[in-house]
Amino acid sequence: MRRTLAEYEVDALIAIGGEDTLGVAAALGGEGIQVVGVPKTIDNDVAGTDYTFGFDTAVNIATEAIDRLHTTAESHTRTLVVEVMGRHSGWIALHSGIAGGANVILIPEQPFDIDQVCAWVENRFTIRYAPIVVVAEGAVPKAGQMVVKDSSLDEFGHVRLSGIGEWLSREIADHTGKEARTTVLGHIQRGGTPSAFDRWLATRFGLRAIDAVKDRDFGTMVALRGTDIVRMPLAEATVGTKGVEPALYSEFGVFFG
Known part of the structure; x- marks a missing residue:
């Protein structure tokens, strides 16, 4: 893969996707490929980010x-x-x-x-x-x-x-x-048609991913924390998925039945 990237003069990869895509990106980063991750999945289950676009x-x-x-x-x-x-x-x-x-x-x-x-x-x-x-x-x-x-x-x-x-x-x-x-x-x-929030979030993620490449901060993923876009180690984001906490689910139990 390094040979192919060099042949096409690709300096870095920006991997956009969910747990599987980002997991592959993390593995590539471990092999020395210069990669930055962007979390995109409708499931919203990528660890380390409050929301994913989609x-x-x-x-x-x-x-x-x-x-x-x-x-x-x-x-x-x-x-x-x-x-x-x-x-x-x-x-x-x-x-x-x-x-x-x-x-x-x-x-x-x-x-x-x-x-x-x-x-x-x-x-x-x-x-x-x-x-x-x-x-x-x-x-x-x-x-x-x-x-x-x-x-x-x-x-x-x-x-x-x-x-x-x-x-x-x-x-x-x-x-x-x-x-x-x-x-x-x-x-x-x-x-x-994407929602306004998804367009806003995808744009912010894209800008910060470009910044990470410019800073040569590879092996990272951009993430939303509150209203801030931060960087975190890609390996940490792909250790497991983010599920619904029991307390949050229980909070809405009053509406059941």
Whole structure:
């Protein structure tokens, strides 16, 4: 790779992406390649930065979908399960679920009790309110396993997740005797017009990444801390992912059921 970079007169790389891309960038840095990282993922699960760009846009898309689904849920008096992205983290589910007025939010960091979920759903029906359940694709029931449609892998060796939403709607229908339907938002969350915040954040990250290259501060990643853009070791940012803290999830439990 050094030979290829030299051949094309590339002095440094700016790696833009999530845990996999930045993990590769960190490995390249360990081999002496001059690299700077920029965190970009809709999952918002890169450690060391408050937000990644792409996340806010995905949340806005999911929130709009939830807003629209309230209408059809009410008109047909059924439970609607909305499956959003989030393999290992529930940031999209939590933010869009709260913003969209969901009655149950299920995330990978907190295995759920299906009986409790059904109790929350039943409670909404008793007050003549059609419930909305938002679930991250990587959410799992207690003492259970990740629900998948097939075992195919992506380019980084991850199982292609999908199926928890359909499983959940079947369980809710069986437990409650009420109709339940699933909407899987899928890759619609990854495209479209970026939000103003994402444009602002991406611009600031880009400026600071260029500064890092000019300063020859390689092996670093730019990150958002509060309102400041800082640099941190790329190796630290890729040790693990950033999940939803239990205390934060519990804070919103008052809205469930």
